[in-house]
Amino acid sequence: MMKYSKNKRNWLIGVTLIGLVTLGMLQFVFGLSTSFPVAEYYEYDKAIPLRDTTRIVLDTTDYQTFSISYNSVHDQRVSGLLSIPKNIAKPIPTIILMHGLGDHKAVDYVAYGNESFLKNGYAVLRIDISGHGERKKEFYDFDLTGPNKYWTRNIVSQTVFDLRRAIDLIETKSELDPDRIGYYGISLGGIIGSIFCGVDHRVKVPVLALAGGQLNLLYGKQAVSKEVKDFLGIIEPLNFIADISPRPLLMLNAKNDEIVPPIMSKLLYKKAKKQKEIIWYDAKHRDAPLDIIYGDGLDWFNQNL
Template identity: 85%
Template sequence: MMKYSKNKRNWLIGISLMGLAALGVFKLFFDPSTTFPVSDYYEYDKAIPLKDTTHIILDTTDYQMFSISYTSIHDQRVNGLLSIPKSSSKPLPTIILMHGLGDHKAVDYVAYGNELFLKNGYAVLRIDISAHGDREKDFYDFDLTGPNKYWTRNIVSQTVFDLRRAIDLIETKPELDPGKIGYYGISLGGIIGSIFCSVDDRVKVPVLALAGGQLNLLYGKQAATKEVKDFLGIIEPLNFIADISPRPLLMLNAKNDEIVPPIMSKLLYRKAKKEKEIIWYDAKHRDAPLDIIFGDGLDWFNQYL
């Protein structure tokens, strides 16, 4: 687990939303729109070599698992796990599966999703969010409002680049179908995914679990200022989510989420365009039932991917 402070155990805890229940009020006072073309920020030079490596680490009767690594933007080295089922015909549809804040690519709930998708004929690629897992070095409080706010923002933006390069890697693998790529992101992985899937249309089917938008609410009375909105512009999900359309978007959220307040999920869903669907679970952020929340994502992939 990452060593973030108890006061910042999750960067969205403590947001006060009392008296702002009407969505029209949010739109009036907290419109995150910006004149800067934020999607252009995530363009990059695809000609930069991946310098990728692939090593088999597990070979079972049902699947093979490989340790992979590649070079991302800003000279970042990314490590991942690629699992490929043996029984399915190739090239295979691939799910990029991402964890939440403070976790890593092999954490238990991600391992659960990996196994489920594998059993149903999908290859699965998992990487660590920037500064997480194998990529953890010096770590500071993950906090968009404090003295480490630029470092925190960079974790989100860097991971978007890393995911785009992950697709570049998928395109080099003959056993994987580059025309059938899905994304399943959980919590921070879902928030990052709302940006990534918007700027990269090679993702054909996005599933965002326990995610939301309107990040400027973290700033309380300063939420509506231009300074705050400009700072958050390149990582604000509401600035991107509409560009997923017309690809089919599924959002999976908890009615009693204490980490990502449901109103933030509703705002993100409202900003998205069709094709879209949202499913609500009678649960909190950390106790959403894995079999159901991953099962609903699997059904969405089976339908559209």
Template identity: 40%
Template sequence: MLGLLCSWNIRISRCKQDFRAYYEYDKSLPLNVYEEVIENKSGYIIIKVYFDSVNDERVPGLLVLPKREYKVPCIIFLHGYGGSKDDIRGATELVAREGYAIMAIDAEYHGERKENGKELYSPDINDSVRGIIQTVIDLRRAVDYLETRPEIDIERIGYVGGSMGGILGAIFIGVEPRIKAAALIVAGGNMSLMIRKSQHYTMPAIREYLQKEDITYEDLQKMLDPIDPINFIGYFAPRPIVFHLGKFDRIVPAEAGRQLYEKAGEPKQVYWYDTGHNVPLDLVLARILDFMDRNLLGKSFVYHETLYWMRLYGPLIGMVVGIIVVVAIIYILRRR
């Protein structure tokens, strides 16, 4: 196994201690960008993008640009396991209306990069490590691409990732200095813990392989140190980060989320939801928009979460107020 890892310049902790070096790349590598506008709405456009990354990989992405006369901040997004760059479409209109661009890519073996019989979480540990490192470098190349777009304020780039996108994102933000604020949704660290306890559908095959090959979880952790978010999240400080975690998550075990949060530096914040892996995305989005407004735009007054609660409880509040008014009127009339 060690020989396989080292063959792709992936060495376990005994080979090299500075794991950030695994994510270095030649920044002079041409992007060879292809762009095509695929949607043109009244408030924004969506551009289909392809660009070159390391190892001769061609990365597909989507760039959503709000129609503004000035440079706009941008949020880079990475989807969860089995998802794709198109997962951003559900939030596109709202986020663009708030004045943010969005950049999303397909991770290795996802979306347009999907390959039959291939999984990013796989008993082929060497290939999983390679694919994760590849995807993180691809995200860095996405930032390179954003630097070529005159509409983007490169000094105000944020990151949002959910589940797998949160796990890989914790590595990405630790090695990429151009990210200024980050939100991680149902993410976790301690890779051997996640493989041992996760109920994700890919995990039984990995656990079976470990047992068959007599690989201990201690040995597994050493193999996975170069891709463990625990080893990277601390480098993001002192930039601000927020976590959204499920108290009863069994896909990315809640304990893995807690460990990742504890390893992060200040300033940091965590929201714990009384859910499993499926946290309430409407509320999460509202809180993330408030977080980005404060930390990318420098706003002191934010309102998205307040609007969320008003929409949720507004009718009830209105009914209570109405009852109070009616009771008050009846009381006044009876006293006359």
């Protein structure tokens, strides 16, 4: 075996260190480093107090509904509704139910789902997407390719943080089971849910309705550019959907969807890993039959949650 003198060994160590430093500088200057792990963007300080409030707004023979609010990341205050069925053994499994673009937590199609899940023994938590409902201030055009693209991206990313804090809230409620949390998101709520459920494994059973991925397709000829890829990285569903596995994922989509093209839904489903299932409806985005689309989601929860 060849032996090195002490001085020669020190020289080799020095050259190696210089080489490593130089490589690091080249990676920094020329962008040769690996991509930022986007899931880490959604880490946050759980120690920050929720400072939540709860006020009863409806009390029936079958359930109670509470108006709730709590602190989220970036000094955001989140508004929501928590409905808890009566005469059910506690702790109760909970469904987080999310609306679509331009709507709010109490919009008619979400209220329909709330009633359906309550009747079947689930508590339901509905919150307003960032910039929606009670959280709406000045609303700009929601457009990832236009002059409000950063504002638009922040709507999505902020809501992921808000949903993670929503689970923190659920964990403080003795009547709710923190080990049996489902998610049902519709349209934008489904797109946000693909990110949220990928980064937060406390959601045991995700259902994504009328959602899709490969957002860069919105950019036409610029779709494959590094600039577009980098901009969309933290909100691209394809970057997160595989991390839902091995939890059971259900996707519900419309064959004639004019808002979320079916190809985007197919790409999202393909990227997801097992256990997964997709159901297609002979419908457009806004006329998918509520009783069926919620019924299929309910069956999935009953089987897996």
